[in-house]
Amino acid sequence: MATTDRHPPQSVPTSSLATLALAHALSAAARGFAVIPLSRTKLPALPSPHRDDPPTAPRCHGECGLPGHGVYDATADPRRVRALFAAAPRATGYGIACGLPPHHLIGVDLDTKTGTNSSASLRELALRHLFTIPDTVVVATPSGGRHLWLAGPPHVVVPNSAGRLAPGIDIRGAGGYLVGPGSRTEHGVYATVPGTANLAPAPCPPALLQLLTPPPRTHHPDSTRSGQHGAGLVQFVLGAHEGQRNTRLFWAACRAYESGLGSTLTDALVDAATRTGLTEREARSTIASAGRLTSGP
Incomplete structure (x- = not known):
């Protein structure tokens, strides 16, 4: 995965941005990451084929065979990646689905918009629970935040969460995605931190993994x-x-x-x-x- 300039010229044609996004997405797919095209807003670039369905219609996660199901479209097959981007010519970035093999990716999003020092909060958690963050892929966000990529065990489902571990620390797990490095958004470019681009996601420390998998809730459905x-x-x-x-x-x-x-x-x-x-x-x-x-x- 190549690093990129953080602030490219705004005059780059949309077609060129889509070509660059596809190239980065194919590079990620070659490393086993399942990807989807994203728009400048960081949302999936393909509209849902069910946007006109009545509210009572059952939810579809891609069973219909059509693209436009967000992270459920994610694939590492280069032919399918190309097909998704061909259907999304205005894509300027790509998302990497979390929780899927072979990496079972877990994303630790250290945000800066909350006004808190999320990096310090993570260090405090590590000291309190006796784990260290290993050398791994780190992606710099346009807002000055960081995404840490960790690999999870095959049979553990890590849920998405926002601020549950600590203010400013969001987790991307099963059903979530991370904006891939090289993606261009309306706020800037995502880029791998120098020295981490060629690393594989490091295994998530067991003590941190335990924090990320809360006990099951009790349900009493009718x-x-x-x-x-x-x-x-x-x-x-x-x-x-x-x-x-x-x-x-x-x-x-x-x-x-x-x-x-x-x-x-x-x-x-x-x-x-x-x-x-x-x-x-x-x-x-x-x-x-x-x-x-x-x-x-």
Whole structure:
């Protein structure tokens, strides 16, 4: 991943910006990161194909096969990356999906807009919980913040959060994305910090990982909502592309157990997973891992 100038000329044609964004995205994809095109606002550049659907329509995470599902479009396949950018000619950047194999990326966003010293807050957390931040990829943001890239274990789902660890520290986990280095936004350019561009995301320290995975919440859903929630989780698994199957199944199983649907939904999740290409043994092993994780200590 190449570093870039922080403040490029504003007169660069949109077509050239899109070409540069695609080049950076393909470079990231070659390293195994799943990417999506982003606009100048850092939002996904492709409009949702369901924007005119009624509010009661079931949520689609890409099961329809059309692009425009945000982070659920993310891919490391260069052909699909090119197709996404071809459909988004005004893209000026790219997002990197978190939580997906092979890196299972976790993003630690040290923000500066809150007026707090988020870097100092992270150091205090490290001292208090006896961990150190290893050498890893660091991306400088236009506002002066930093994104630290860490690798998570395959069977741990890290949720997104904002300010939960400390003011100014946001976490990008499963279902989230980081703005990739080389992206141009309306506020400036994201660039890797010198000396970190060629590093792989370092493993997340276990003590920090424990802080990032809070205990499961207790839910008491009614039967109607339980059925809708369960059907949505099954559809989420069915929408998995190659390379996402195990991660999607594990995420869905965790949500099922947290909702009290783990045993009820197991067979349906196994059936959905085998239809995407996993073996029944793989599927049941992944669901069992989700059950152990969500059962607490």
